[in-house]
Amino acid sequence: xxxxxxxxxxxxxxxxxxxxxxxxxxxxxxxxxxxxxxxxxxxxxxxxxxxxxxxxxxxxxxxxxxxxxxxxxxxxxxxxxxxxxxxxxxxxxxxxxxxxxxxxxxxxxxxxxxxxxxxxxxxxxxxxxxxxxxxxxxxxxxxxxxxxxxxxxxxxxxxxxxxxxxxxxxxxxxxxxxxxxxxxxxxxxxxxxxxxxxxxxxxxxxxxxxxxxxxxxxxxxxxxxxxxxxxxxxxxxxxxxxxxxxxxxxxxxxxxxxxxxxx
Amino acid sequence: xxxxxxxxxxxxxxxxxxxxxxxxxxxxxxxxxxxxxxxxxxxxxxxxxxxxxxxxxxxxxxxxxxxxxxxxxxxxxxxxxxxxxxxxxxxxxxxxxxxxxxxxxxxxxxxxxxxxxxxxxxxxxxxxxxxxxxxxxxxxxxxxxxxxxxxxxxxxxxxxxxxxxxxxxxxxxxxxxxxxxxxxxxxxxxxxxxxxxxxxxxxxxxxxxxxxxxxxxxxxxxxxxxxxxxxxxxxxxxxxxxxxxxxxxxxxxxxxxxxxxxx
DNA sequence: TGCTAGTGGT
DNA sequence: ACCACTAGCA
Numbered sequence: 260x261x262x263x264x265x266x267x268x269x270x271x272x273x274x275x276x277x278x279x280x281x282x283x284x285x286x287x288x289x290x291x292x293x294x295x296x297x298x299x300x301x302x303x304x305x306x307x308x309x310x311x312x313x314x315x316x317x318x319x320x321x322x323x324x325x326x327x328x329x330x331x332x333x334x335x336x337x338x339x340x341x342x343x344x345x346x347x348x349x350x351x352x353x354x355x356x357x358x359x360x361x362x363x364x365x366x367x368x369x370x371x372x373x374x375x376x377x378x379x380x381x382x383x384x385x386x387x388x389x390x391x392x393x394x395x396x397x398x399x400x401x402x403x404x405x406x407x408x409x410x411x412x413x414x415x416x417x418x419x420x421x422x423x424x425x426x427x428x429x430x431x432x433x434x435x436x437x438x439x440x441x442x443x444x445x446x447x448x449x450x451x452x453x454x455x456x457x458x459x460x461x462x463x464x465x466x467x468x469x470x471x472x473x474x475x476x477x478x479x480x481x482x483x484x485x486x487x488x489x490x491x492x493x494x495x496x497x498x499x500x501x502x503x504x505x506x507x508x509x510x511x512x513x514x515x516x517x518x519x520x521x522x
Numbered sequence: 523x524x525x526x527x528x529x530x531x532x533x534x535x536x537x538x539x540x541x542x543x544x545x546x547x548x549x550x551x552x553x554x555x556x557x558x559x560x561x562x563x564x565x566x567x568x569x570x571x572x573x574x575x576x577x578x579x580x581x582x583x584x585x586x587x588x589x590x591x592x593x594x595x596x597x598x599x600x601x602x603x604x605x606x607x608x609x610x611x612x613x614x615x616x617x618x619x620x621x622x623x624x625x626x627x628x629x630x631x632x633x634x635x636x637x638x639x640x641x642x643x644x645x646x647x648x649x650x651x652x653x654x655x656x657x658x659x660x661x662x663x664x665x666x667x668x669x670x671x672x673x674x675x676x677x678x679x680x681x682x683x684x685x686x687x688x689x690x691x692x693x694x695x696x697x698x699x700x701x702x703x704x705x706x707x708x709x710x711x712x713x714x715x716x717x718x719x720x721x722x723x724x725x726x727x728x729x730x731x732x733x734x735x736x737x738x739x740x741x742x743x744x745x746x747x748x749x750x751x752x753x754x755x756x757x758x759x760x761x762x763x764x765x766x767x768x769x770x771x772x773x774x775x776x777x778x779x780x781x782x783x784x785x
Numbered sequence: 786t787g788c789t790a791g792t793g794g795t
Numbered sequence: 796a797c798c799a800c801t802a803g804c805a
Contacts, residue, residue, distance in 0.1 A: 402632070409603035413636070434596040435620070435638040437603065444631035454631055606794085742800095 261289055261325055261351040264318035268347035268362065270311075270480070270501055272338045277477035277498070277506055278307055279331040281470075286382045289325045293504065294349075297384055305470045306493070306509040308387065315503020317346075327351060327358055328380035334360075337373040351377075387509070392487040392495075393460040394421035398441065399452055400484040400498060404475035406439050411468040413437045416513060420463035421488060426456055430468070451482035462488045464512040471496070474508040524552055524588055524614040527581035531610035531625065533574075533743070533764055535601045540740035540761070540769055541570055542594040544733075549645045552588045556767065557612075560647055568733045569756070569772040571650065578766020580609075590614060590621055591643035597623075600636040614640075650772070655750040655758075656723040657684035661704065662715055663747040663761060667738035669702050674731040676700045679776060683726035684751060689719055693731070714745035725751045727775040734759070737771040 265271055278285075278296070285298035285307075293312040299305070313319040341347055341362040348361040355377075362371040406428050410417050414430030414437070421427075425442035444454045477498040478484075487495040493509040500506060528534055541548070541559070548561035548570075556575040562568070576582040604610055604625040611624040618640075625634040669691050673680050677693030677700070684690075688705035706719045740761040741747075750758040756772040763769060 409634075412599050412602065434593070434599065435636060437600070437634065437636045439632065439634040441632050444629065447629070 260320065260322050260353055261349070262318065262320040263289070263294060263316050263349045265311075265315070265347045265349075266317045267501065268341050268345045269343040270503070271347050272341060272343065273477075273480050274309060274311075274500065274506065275331060275335040275338050277480060278309065279335045280476060281305060281307055281473045281508075282331055284328065284330050284378060284380050286326045286328050286380050289321045289327070291321055293319075295504075298382065300470070300473075304467075304510065305473070306385065306387075308505075308507045308509070309500075310504040311500060312504050315501065318348075322353070325351065326382075328378040329358065329375065330378060333375055337375060340371060340373060390489060390492055391459075392492070393458070393462040393489045394426075395457040395488070396421060396426050396441075396486045397453070397455040397457075397483055398426075398486075399454075400475070400478045400481055402441075402454075403484045403486070404478045407468060407471045407475055410437055410439070411472055415468055416465050417468050417471060418463060418465045419486070419488060419494070420461070421456060421458050422461050423458055426454075462490055464488055464490065464494065466494060466510055466512055470508075470510050474510075477506050477508075480506065523583065523585050523616055524612065525581065525583040526552070526557060526579050526612045528574075528578070528610045528612075529580045530764065531604050531608045532606040533766070534610050535604060535606070536740075536743050537572060537574075537763065537769065538594060538598040538601050540743060541572065542598045543739060544568060544570055544736045544771075545594055547591065547593050547641060547643050549589045549591050549643050552584045552590070554584055556582075558767075561645065563733070563736075567730075567773065568736070569648065569650075571768075571770045571772070572763075573767040574763060575767050578764065581611075585616070588614065589645075591641040592621065592638065593641060596638055600638060603634060603636060653752060653755055654722075655755070656721070656725040656752045657689075658720040658751070659684060659689050659704075659749045660716070660718040660720075660746055661689075661749075662717075663738070663741045663744055665704075666747045666749070667741045670731060670734045670738055673700055673702070674735055678731055679728050680731050680734060681726060681728045682749070682751060682757070683724075684719060684721050685724050686721055689717075725753055727751055727753065727757065729757060729773055729775055733771075733773050737773075740769050740771075743769065 281300040282298040283301055285296050288295050291313060293310055296309040298307050337360050342364055344365045345362040350359040357374050357376055360373045410428060410430040414432035416430060418429045425440055428439045430437050441454050443456045447453050474496045480500055481498040485497045493511045496508040498506050544563040545561040546564055548559050551558050554576060556573055559572040561570050600623050605627055607628045608625040613622040613624060620637050620639055623636045673691060673693040676698060677695035679693060681692040688703055691702045693700050704717050707717045710716050737759045743763055744761040748760045756774045759771040761769050
């Protein structure tokens with residue numbers, strides 16, 4: 260028996276909007292710890308890792324570990340039927356091949372429940388080692404989104420370089436080149452507006468903007484984004500989910516050979 | 523060496539949005555006077571003339587006259603990457619075949635530079651004689667835009683007639699006819715809302731709405747628009763660009779024969 | 786190509 | 796809080 264009651268249902272709606280374009284089907288794993296998901300994108304290049312800790316739910320009952328395979332497109336369709344202020348409850352009976360989403364509106368005069376078929380998905384659950392990163396950049400998520408969107412109108416690959424002075428996003432395309440430089444800025448009215456650059460070692464890595472732009476679908480979830488970079492390691496783009504967890508996106512850098520192969 | 527610093531960068535963004543649908547490639551001419559452009563539209567029917575006077579720039583350095591051929595679509599793509607509050611600087615080195623657009627955001631923690639290839643464009647720079655017009659109508663630009671958009675859902679040609687009583691916009695199409703009459707109105711709270719009709723001689727001329735509707739892309743640049751009409755002369759549709767210049771569109775009237783040939 | 790929904794600016 | 800514009804969909 261599984262019953263997870265999330266007061267701020269809009270979080271789950273946003274989480275699905277943040278994942279569904281990247282991953283079509285995935286297993287949600289429920290344990291006493293929380294509600295989580297780990298999946299590769301359809302082209303097997305990027306990895307998404309979601310965690311919603313049990314403490315974040317108003318009510319969290321998970322009798323035994325459960326892995327529920329869902330089509331994220333269908334799940335998103337159903338969650339779109341929840342109002343942004345609705346309380347969402349996820350329910351599954353033991354041994355059932357369905358999951359139920361229940362939506363209660365704030366005035367408590369409407370209760371909707373949507374039942375969805377589960378599917379069998381074989382997932383390779385990758386252990387993600389906790390690495391020490393060369394550089395970690397924290398910045399307003401909308402600014403990161405804007406920069407990546409802007410650059411993708413010029414080129415298809417972004418080079419992210421972190422130096423002591425700041426972080427530079429660069430691209431090259433048919434019509435020209437573009438460089439956006441951000442320097443650390445912690446003297447802001449609102450701490451969410453800060454640009455914090457934690458550079459242990461300078462780093463410069465290339466990534467396909469196509470994937471990065473998919474990651475920025477999570478922008479509505481958090482005011483800030485954290486980008487962790489190390490040479491030869493996948494970049495981690497992390498958005499916190501309120502006080503209850505995170506979405507992390509992993510993407511391997513393009514190797515120099517591949518970058519040069521743009522000829 | 524060329525370096526033009528425009529504090530209100532949104533002006534340049536709007537200027538490009540106002541031109542790029544009409545003209546695909548054009549030379550920007552820089553002199554000590556200012557930054558200007560003159561170009562025919564791709565079908566060689568309408569003419570655009572832009573002037574941004576040097577005094578309007580915070581910093582204006584133009585060592586010698588320079589004509590820079592640009593693809594306006596690509597230039598517009600790059601300017602879209604500037605925020606509306608950004609300061610835009612246009613730079614070009616002598617003899618360089620590129621131009622650089624630099625964007626600084628208000629909080630000065632982000633600097634972007636975009637480099638674009640210049641192109642060779644042979645332009646016939648037409649001298650536009652300063653004519654005396656039979657009638658000059660000044661009105662709110664959004665009202666002019668709305669009228670032309672409305673009329674183009676009925677017909678494809680607008681007849682603009684100025685009499686002492688006012689100005690009339692008329693069209694005819696398969697489904698019927700439409701007439702919009704504006705009378706002079708200077709008793710308004712806001713001078714920008716005034717409709718001023720300066721009629722020296724009555725005039726009635728026909729124009730292709732397709733072009734006029736392209737002209738109204740400049741509506742965001744100015745609250746008011748000025749339409750100058752004379753028989754047998756191209757109409758001039760002018761939008762002021764802040765305190766620093768103007769965009770003027772010229773379009774020859776349809777001759778009566780051509781109007782009748784719509785059968 | 787027109788509409789509608791979402792977002793950003795006033 | 797409203798309106799206008801843009802982008803995505805039918």
